Amino acid sequence: MKPAKLREQSVEELHLDEAKLKDQIFRLRFQFAIGQVENPMKIRLTRRDLARVQTIISEKVRAAAGRPAGRG
Numbered sequence: 001m002k003p004a005k006l007r008e009q010s011v012e013e014l015h016l017d018e019a020k021l022k023d024q025i026f027r028l029r030f031q032f033a034i035g036q037v038e039n040p041m042k043i044r045l046t047r048r049d050l051a052r053v054q055t056i057i058s059e060k061v062r063a064a065a066g067r068p069a070g071r072g
Helices: 003-007 011-033 041-065
Strands: none
Touching: 003 041, 011 041
């Protein structure tokens, strides 16, 4: 997923994407545990996508609250 595309989405849409990615990670980890996963890198890429979505959700929530987008 491209960050620019994610930034165009609303927070509600991002939360839906977040839920889908968490479910996908669960399914991939389960497949990995029983030895059926075709591409183990898919787990890593999906985790990165989830992190991107969560970061953009955080940015949008901070912007809506009027706080600067930095640490703290």
